[in-house]
Amino acid sequence: MISIMLDRLFADIPGAFVADFEAGAAIFRQGDEATAIYQVRAGMVSLVRHIRDGSLLTVATAGANETFAEASLFASHYHCDAMARVPSSVLALPSNAVRTYLGADTDHALAFSEFLSAQVRDLRGRLEILRIRRAPERVMAWLRWRARGDPPTVDAGDAWSRVASELGLTPEALYRTLTGLEKAGLLQRNGRRILMSVRE
């Protein structure tokens, strides 16, 4: 999970501000002039594209600390709607100011590349996990991927129900799978902490 703060990466960007939105409120709309790059501070924001045939296609969902609309740096208009799914707070950095900041120093631009590159790695990992079809294997892959320390431990930052959604499972399926894995001796649960068994 990428959790670099944009305002730390882009120090002192003039015009940065935080805004709050009610559930269902639009942060920007498809076709609007692209003016800012965002990071979710709290809540959840979905990016939704309007398709020619009238249907809607969700192209991204950003939870706490995740960024969206980075592409506004390189495009003149937004290509989708951004909508708060739940009451949300977002940090907005004006694209112009960010462009200026990046253009002023190759180190800044390289730091941004590094940030994006980490994100690419993260997303590829999640993608690989979602392609696993069986729930127990998928959950184990996710846990191994997130485990840190010795013994390998995973702290669920989010509620399990939200983890379930990230994993492409229903909450019920996740609970059951976790119980199953615990019974199989592959892990141990202590509240919202999970200890992975290290077997030789």
Added chain:
Amino acid sequence: MISIMLDRLFADIPGAFVADFEAGAAIFRQGDEATAIYQVRAGMVSLVRHIRDGSLLTVATAGANETFAEASLFASHYHCDAMARVPSSVLALPSNAVRTYLGADTDHALAFSEFLSAQVRDLRGRLEILRIRRAPERVMAWLRWRARGDPPTVDAGDAWSRVASELGLTPEALYRTLTGLEKAGLLQRNGRRILMSVRE
């Protein structure tokens, strides 16, 4: 699908070369010094991480025109193995030369950021699609996402069996789903081309 050619993005990088690998051959190994960034020219390459408990975790899979190990620009060592799944040909760009190239001009660094940012967008879209649980909806989302032109058309670049794997489905499930969608009048198939129905 991102298909920008790295050697077009990074013009005249000294030391760039193409190398061929047999199925199963390692392009680099976890712990090796990070010396290059890669793009698959033909074939398929998996990035596999060795976990403390002895198991293997696939953290990415790159098909034709996809890049991997961009992070080698920012890290001293590789954090996973890269293994050719099938006989593969890869383009390698030395990280040092790329770093020099990016540092020489903010335009270069910004172009690289744009490249990565497009990739982030692409990956988020794929992720969103994989979280859809029912096969017909998942396949429709994938098709709508890839459709171009008027009428909206999708050309399967890969074999359907490989598309199935990208979609997190078995080939059989994909075939059946496609026939089902065709019967429901949502699309038409002409060999490996799919026409989306545009209904008002």
Added chain:
DNA sequence: CGAAACGTTGACCGTTTTCAATTACAGTGG
């Protein structure tokens, strides 16, 4: 305190996987 999430478990049902068999097709070498 009470409402609203979150966590948990059971039973049933629908979908997808699995296994198997068959057809189509492209490339290879005789």
Added chain:
DNA sequence: CCACTGTAATTGAAAACGGTCAACGTTTCG
């Protein structure tokens, strides 16, 4: 030019799996 071989495409039937619905306990927080 044509069997020959391997991969892709397709369909069927049965089983396994995860989803859905429902009920209830628990925690969190205003």
